[in-house]
Amino acid sequence: MSDSARYMAKPDERGRFGEFGGQFVPEALIPACQELEVAFVEAWADTEFVGEYRQVLHEFAGRPTPVTPLHRLSEHLGLSVFAKREDLAHTGSHKINNVIGQTLLTKRMGKHRVIAETGAGQHGVATATAAARLGLACTVYMGEVDTLRQSLNVFRMELLGATVVPVVSGSRTLKDAVNEAMREWVSCVSDTHYCLGSVMGPHPFPWMVREFQSIIGIEAAQQLRDLGVDPPDAVIACVGGGSNAAGVFAGFANTAARLIGVEAAGGSAVGTGSPGVLHGMRSLLIQDEFGQIEEAHSISAGLDYPGIGPEHAYLADAGRAEYHAIADHDVIEALRLLSELEGIIPALETAHAVAWMTKEAGQSLRSGSTVLLNLSGRGDKDVAQVRAILRGEQ
Amino acid sequence: MKSLEVRLREIRDSGRKALVPYFMAGLSEDWTDHVAGAIHAGADAVEIGIPFSDPMMDGVVIQEAALRALGSGVTFDSACDDLARLATEVPLIAMTYFNIFHHYGIERSAGRLHSSGLSGVIVPDLSLEESPEWVASCDANDVATIFLVAPSSTPERLKLIAQSTQGFAYASARMAVTGSSSGDGEGARIVKAIREVSTVPTYIGIGITTPEQARAASGVSDGVIVGSALVQVLLDGGSASDVERFIGDFRRAID
Structure with missing residues (x-):
């Protein structure tokens, strides 16, 4: 097998990346997962479908997003930092790439409704947005x-015509929203697609979502080449489930670039988790000594997930990508730094990646290194929370 | 053939419809008294839920029961310890999500089930495709792995599952999580299809909430599974004698 086919290729016939992935769902959902896999494989090989996907991303979502050299931050850190600006994509983050792919696929499968889970609301807003554009009913x-x-994000989704269902089971956060969406999918699978928001869940979701997000890495690799950087020394992205990281890594997995995923310290599945089975996949999970899933806790709701996508678990296991954790207090500092030096207020999720880069500049990121930072989302959604923290109210 | 299936075939061949109630392990301190009450009132086998934090296939009633059990510290080991003291001839069948066994260890889990007197197991999120290692460990311990057939199962999958399941085939009457009883259900259609490809006993579950529904379902199958409706009685503070009354009503309905 050649190096170029080694990383971030297709999962095996069981939907596995090494020991991770698979299809751990009730029998009621197996036919839907199999139907989805067939539909995705056909669509992704169909130039007409791929053309439509790219066109919608261009006309509606604002792609390609630029790569911005961060001059003042680079000078401050002694690095050469470039940002892939997913914060400039429609709805303010990379989430739109995936939902446009999945909603187009929903129509192609002849289904007329999507359901989705959301934590902070970014994926829910993106799904409601794409559903409105394509005329699909949407429940989040x-x-x-x-x-x-x-x-406010609940209200945004409602403005976009979606129905938002508050989940009152379990810990009443993201992992329970996934459970509830899966339960709902069982009862409506014949006419409804479950638009999963990250590179997680049962096969084919981790692979399909990575493919829909790989546009980030494909664009960035070309944009950096145009700037004479081929490849960068390091590619850095924040990781909750891991979709923005998977998307950007896909453009560099088979180059010499270091791939670095940054988790929240309170939700570090690679750092503190162990192998387990949840939400349809075998991956690394934060769990107690009896195999009960624990809640993740971080300053950013988007990283509050007790697992990680199975392909990341594999990349960590194989030593191709490295994963590090950043604590909440470093995140606010990083958000201020990027805002003040570059005029970009990042999402709290993204600020984890900025924080790690800041800590490691001159250390494992040696002076003068070229770094691609995936600027996965804008911080508008977080400013009220950041203000409260800076005023000592939280 | 596993001991469980031998037993369940005997019941079927004697002309008796099987009644299989579900209990959440450790829901209350005297939970094994509830199990004993059900057996006294005519249960043919008992399903024992091991609580999991993220019960994807369960509706609100069993979710609530799992949360309560976890809150009082119930574990796979504690449930097994309690059951080992129960000493009953009626088959006991564990039901939980795969992560509990995955974390405990596959071979170790199968051994623990057997040594605690459990002769069957239902793992709703372990698909047939993901099950070979698990089934091999259960095979070595005379523990029957029971698979579900869903209304959405294709004819090819239905046949594969009917030929792979051990003990009985679990015909899921509805495209829904446990406790949902909306609509007529598709149990009869699924049982008929299973019987065309297998001689394994076939029970209907998901949405059997009243003795009348149990009577109708047992008329077209070999038995019924009653979960959420019974667990609701216990969530409401029901005693062992309430369980006996509840099971007695279902017993009379299906005999």
Whole structure:
């Protein structure tokens, strides 16, 4: 097998990346997962479908997003930093890439409704947006705790015509929203697609979502080449489930670039998790000594997930990518730094990647290194929370 | 053939419809008294839920029961310890999600089930495709792995599952999680299809909430599974004698 086919290729016939992945779902959902796999494989090989996907991304979502050299931050850190600007994509993050792919696929499968889970609300807003654009009905499951923390995003989804269902089971956060969306999918699978928001869940979701997000890495690799950087020394992205990281890594997996995923310290599945089975996949999970899943806790709701996508678990296991954790207090500093030096307020999720880069500049990121930072989302959604923290109210 | 299936075939061949109630392990301190009450009132086998934090296939009633059990510290080991003291001839069947066994260890879990007197197991998120290692460990311990057939199962999958399941085939009457009883259900159609390709006993579950529904379902199958409706009685503070009354009503309905 050649090097170029080694990393981030197709999973095996059982939907596995090494020991991770698979299809651990109730029998009721197996036919739907199999139908989805067939539909995705056909669509992704169909130039007409891929053309439509790219066209919608261009005309509606604002792609390609630029790569911005971060001059002042580079000078501050002694690095040469470039940002892939997913914060400039429609709805303010990379999430739109995936939902446009999946909603187009929903129509192609002849289904007329999507359901989705959301934590902070970014994936829910993106799904509601794409559903409105394509004329699909949309229901979003969101933990009751999160609906209270992110009430503006609930209102955004409702403005976009979606129905938001507060989830009151379990811990009433993201993992329970996934459980509830899966339960709902069982009862409506014949006419409804489950538009999963990250590179997680049962096969083919981890692979399909990575493919829909790989546009980030494909564009960035070309944009950096145009700037004379081929490849960068390091590619850095934040990781909750891991979709923005998977998307950008896909453009560099078979180059010499270091691939670095940054998790929240309170949700570090690679750092503190162990192999387990949840939400349809075998991956690394944060769990107690009896195999009960624990809640993740971080400053950014988007990283509050007790697992990680199975392909990341594999890349970590294989030593191709490295994963590090950043604590909440470093995140706010990083958000301020990027805002003040570059005029970009990043999402709290993204600020984890900035924080790790800042800590490692001159250390494992040696002076003068070229670094691609995946600027996965903008911080508008977080400013009220950041203000409260800076005023000492939280 | 596993001991469980031998037993369940005997019941079927004697002309008796099987009644299989579900209990959540450790829901209350006297939970094994509830199990004993059900057996006294005519249960043919008992399903024992091991609580899991993320019960994807369960509706609100069993979710609530799992949360309560976890809150009082119930584990796979504690449930097994309690059951080992129960000492009953009626088959006991564990039901939980795969992560519990995955974390405990596959071979170790199968051994623990056997040594605790459990002769069957249902793992709703372990698909047939993902099951070979698990089934091999259960085979070595005389533990029958029971698979579900869903209304959405294709004819090819239905046949594969009917030929792979051990003990009985679990015909899921509805495209829904446990406790949902909307609509007529497709149990009869599924049982008929299973009987065309297998002689394994076939029970209907998901949405059997009243003795009348149990009577109808047992008329077209070899038995019924009653979960959420019974667990609701216990969530409401029901005693062992309430369980006996509840099971007695179902017993009379299907005999």
